[in-house]
Amino acid sequence: MTRAPSLAAFPRPRAPVAALAVAAAALAFAGCDKKADAPRRPPPPPATVAADGTRTVPVHVNDEGFEPAKISARAGEKLELEVTRKSKSACAAQVKVGDGPVVDLAVDQPVKLAVTVPASGEVRFACGMDMMTGVVVVE
Numbered sequence: 001m002t003r004a005p006s007l008a009a010f011p012r013p014r015a016p017v018a019a020l021a022v023a024a025a026a027l028a029f030a031g032c033d034k035k036a037d038a039p040r041r042p043p044p045p046p047a048t049v050a051a052d053g054t055r056t057v058p059v060h061v062n063d064e065g066f067e068p069a070k071i072s073a074r075a076g077e078k079l080e081l082e083v084t085r086k087s088k089s090a091c092a093a094q095v096k097v098g099d100g101p102v103v104d105l106a107v108d109q110p111v112k113l114a115v116t117v118p119a120s121g122e123v124r125f126a127c128g129m130d131m132m133t134g135v136v137v138v139e
Ligand SMILES: [Cu+2]
Pocket: 090, 091, 092, 127, 128, 129, 130, 131, 132
């Protein structure tokens, strides 16, 4: 008679504690994931403008595609993309700007590609397989 209530009483206070511990562990995991992601993939640095007016826009090639995938340009602007492959995926191994040649990319080796900005419209850029795409839009 004295044992039964004590046995029943033990699991009850423990259950919520265990559930909290699981929830806390899950939260800690989610937090870790986000923290691990941020330093592993910082965004590309801002564009720079050289003395001759050429604007250089850093572009990263990630697993998900180009970052940024859309770049605004002014008509006739001297523009170049500084493309850096940040993904080991084969999809990121090449890039092609407009009608230009397909250029090989090595991981973390920036490659500068001049863009002939038209008076209007847009210039596409893409991976070698044309799966990941980006665009320079004349505005
Ligand atoms: Cu591809």
